[in-house]
Amino acid sequence: MTPLFHTLFRVNMFFLALSGVGHMPIFKRYYIADIPGLGWLAEFQVTLTLHYLTAALFLAMVAWIATTWVLEHRKSLSRMARVKIGLYIVVITSGGFLVIKNLKGIYLPAAAITATDLTHLAGALIMGLTALAQIFHEKTTLLKQ
Amino acid sequence: MNPTLSRRAFLKGGVATAATAVTATALPGTAEAADPGGYLTTLLDLSKCVGCGECVTACRETHEGDFPRPGKPFPSMIPNRVPVEDFSLAQEVEDRLTPYNWLTIQEAEVTVNGENQTLYIPRRCMHCVNPPCVKLCPWGAAVQEKNGLSRINDSLCLGGAKCRKACPWHIPQRQTGVGLYLDILPSLAGNGVMYKCDRCHQRLKKGELPACIDACPEGVQSIGPREEMIQKAKTLAKEINGYIYGLEENGGTNTLYVSPVPFDTLHNAMEKGPGLPDLAPHGNSMAMAENVGAAMLLAPLAGFAAAAGRIFLKLKQTAKEEDPS
Numbered sequence: 001m002t003p004l005f006h007t008l009f010r011v012n013m014f015f016l017a018l019s020g021v022g023h024m025p026i027f028k029r030y031y032i033a034d035i036p037g038l039g040w041l042a043e044f045q046v047t048l049t050l051h052y053l054t055a056a057l058f059l060a061m062v063a064w065i066a067t068t069w070v071l072e073h074r075k076s077l078s079r080m081a082r083v084k085i086g087l088y089i090v091v092i093t094s095g096g097f098l099v100i101k102n103l104k105g106i107y108l109p110a111a112a113i114t115a116t117d118l119t120h121l122a123g124a125l126i127m128g129l130t131a132l133a134q135i136f137h138e139k140t141t142l143l144k145q
Numbered sequence: 146m147n148p149t150l151s152r153r154a155f156l157k158g159g160v161a162t163a164a165t166a167v168t169a170t171a172l173p174g175t176a177e178a179a180d181p182g183g184y185l186t187t188l189l190d191l192s193k194c195v196g197c198g199e200c201v202t203a204c205r206e207t208h209e210g211d212f213p214r215p216g217k218p219f220p221s222m223i224p225n226r227v228p229v230e231d232f233s234l235a236q237e238v239e240d241r242l243t244p245y246n247w248l249t250i251q252e253a254e255v256t257v258n259g260e261n262q263t264l265y266i267p268r269r270c271m272h273c274v275n276p277p278c279v280k281l282c283p284w285g286a287a288v289q290e291k292n293g294l295s296r297i298n299d300s301l302c303l304g305g306a307k308c309r310k311a312c313p314w315h316i317p318q319r320q321t322g323v324g325l326y327l328d329i330l331p332s333l334a335g336n337g338v339m340y341k342c343d344r345c346h347q348r349l350k351k352g353e354l355p356a357c358i359d360a361c362p363e364g365v366q367s368i369g370p371r372e373e374m375i376q377k378a379k380t381l382a383k384e385i386n387g388y389i390y391g392l393e394e395n396g397g398t399n400t401l402y403v404s405p406v407p408f409d410t411l412h413n414a415m416e417k418g419p420g421l422p423d424l425a426p427h428g429n430s431m432a433m434a435e436n437v438g439a440a441m442l443l444a445p446l447a448g449f450a451a452a453a454g455r456i457f458l459k460l461k462q463t464a465k466e467e468d469p470s
Contacts, residue, residue: 023283025305026334029227044281044307045430052437056444063448071456099441100176102434104275104396107179107291110298114285121283 001065009061016054020124022047055095062088080134087127094120177291181274184293185344186374186399187358187366189267192385194365196250196265201239203360204248204269207345211299212236212245213338215322220331227336230319241420242268244320244340248357251421253414255406264404264411267357267365268422269342270295270316271391272399274371275431278308278317278341287339293371293399296343301325304337313395313430314422317341371399378403396429 001009022041027033033042040046077085097116101108108116215233222229232238236245248269255264276295279287286301287308297308297317303326309317317339326335345355353359358366367377378389378401390408391401402424404411412424429435 023281025283025307025310029224031224044311045433048281049433049437052433052441056437056441059441059444060448060451063445064452067449067452068456071453096442097176099434099438102275102280102431102438104431104435105179105181107177107289110285110288113288114301117283117285 005061012054012057012061015050016058017124017128019047019051019054023051052099055099059092062092080130083130084127087123087130090123091120091127094123179291179293181293181397182370182372184272184274184371184399185349185368186272186293186371186401187355187368188374188378188381188401188403189366190381191264191266191365191402191404192387193363194250194265194267195363196252196263197362198239198250199360199362200267200357200365201246201248201250203356204342205239205246207348207356208247208343211340211343213299213320213323213340215320215337216327217322219322220327222336223332229321230337231321232318233320233322241418242316242318242341242422243420244318244338247340247342249420251415253411255410255414257405264406266402266411266415266424269357270344270400271314271395272342272344273395274397274399275429275435277311277313277395277430280431280434281311282308290346292349294344294346294349296346297339297341299324299338299340302338303329303335304339305335306339308339311430313425313427315419316422318420371397374401390424393426393429395427396431396435 018041021027023044025042025044027038027041033039094116097108097112098120100106101113101116213233215231217233219229219231232243232245235243239246240249242249248267251266251268253264253266255262257264272294274293276287276289278297279289279295283305284301284303286303287295287297289295302324304319304321304324306317306319309315309319318341319337319339321337324335324338326337329335345353345357348355354368358368367374369377375392378392381387381403382389385403385405387403387405388407389401389403391398402408408424408426415421415424417423
């Protein structure tokens with residue numbers, strides 16, 4: 001991964017997560033959408049569009065990383081990398097279901113929709129916590145050195 | 146560049162990655178394709194409605210057991226700007242949609258064939274073909290059944306009212322002080338339950354007509370598969386030289402109105418406000434999700450193709466450098 005790719009991936013992930021949280025009606029309730037410049041966080045059509053676009057870029061970048069890894073770098077994965085890959089699979093698969101659900105003329109049983117929504121939300125939350133834990137771990141390791 | 150990478154390994158890896166990408170996009174195959182042309186649709190002939198209110202009464206009687214019974218006092222809301230919406234002391238209100246009144250009749254004073262006339266318009270959920278209230282609910286509390294009707298699961302709804310904002314007609318109505326949020330974080334998240342017409346899904350399951358259709362003495366409404374009802378609406382509109390609402394509105398609805406006057410005339414003549422839906426020509430609020438959604442499933446293939454292409458070019462370049470002849 002080049003530094004540019006890395007930065008683009010992180011910025012995209014930030015907006016993907018932010019627009020994802022925006023699907024819940026909380027930014028307005030908790031005054032965040034009142035902050036100048038953040039009013040769009042309370043507009044679900046804007047957050048939905050942004051979530052779709054950033055998800056598309058995320059999927060393309062993940063596919064790019066996976067293909068490059070399979071074809072060029074194949075080496076053993078760390079435990080953290082395996083956890084991350086598992087979370088990516090959960091979030092991407094549940095997200096795929098939700099995108100399909102939103103198409104016209106698609107029927108999904110009510111329980112499946114709720115389970116998919118909660119899986120997507122839980123997967124994304126754990127993914128965020130894992131990223132924070134990794135940053136914390138890297139910082140403390142650096143300090144110890 | 147991995148020097149040990151052979152053409153065979155490249156192809157093998159490529160096939161494996163492509164298979165993974167295809168599997169990822171095919172996994173949601175458990176979702177079932179429904180036929181919107183067969184969705185259960187109601188047709189309302191507005192030239193027949195006399196505004197007697199029998200449909201409203203029948204709706205209220207049928208759904209009496211579904212109406213909210215909030216406990217008081219309500220939990221204090223944090224922050225306190227979160228609005229309490231309480232209709233429990235206004236349960237008899239019929240002139241607007243409320244959690245206790247899922248069908249209301251609007252009036253419009255218009256001129257029909259040079260004659261002043263009052264048209265009555267029964268209003269409740271339009272049951273959109275691709276309902277944003279269902280598709281955008283963050284908890285899956287709103288559902289669309291196989292026959293196209295949409296309804297809200299009151300045992301799961303947290304009352305965030307996103308469905309009301311997503312609905313072009315702002316149909317669902319909130320009652321504070323009931324529902325699941327009381328058992329989770331009543332002060333911090335949620336605010337009750339949203340209520341709207343469920344097209345009498347329980348009566349339909351028993352083979353009965355929705356109460357409002359059954360009770361109408363004028364035969365204003367008919368019900369059937371959407372394609373059939375569209376044909377019927379077009380024939381009726383031709384007969385009375387009238388207009389149809391619901392064919393394209395919000396991408397198409399499973400409720401069709403036929404009126405002897407244009408709908409913008411009705412829209413301008415009727416009272417609008419909270420609980421009083423308009424008749425404006427709403428565009429498809431799910432258009433982005435429908436158009437971008439289908440294209441988005443191809444994004445992983447684009448990433449795969451870009452990476453594979455880059456590696457292939459590098460391989461080709463390496464081979465050229467190793468064998469300049």
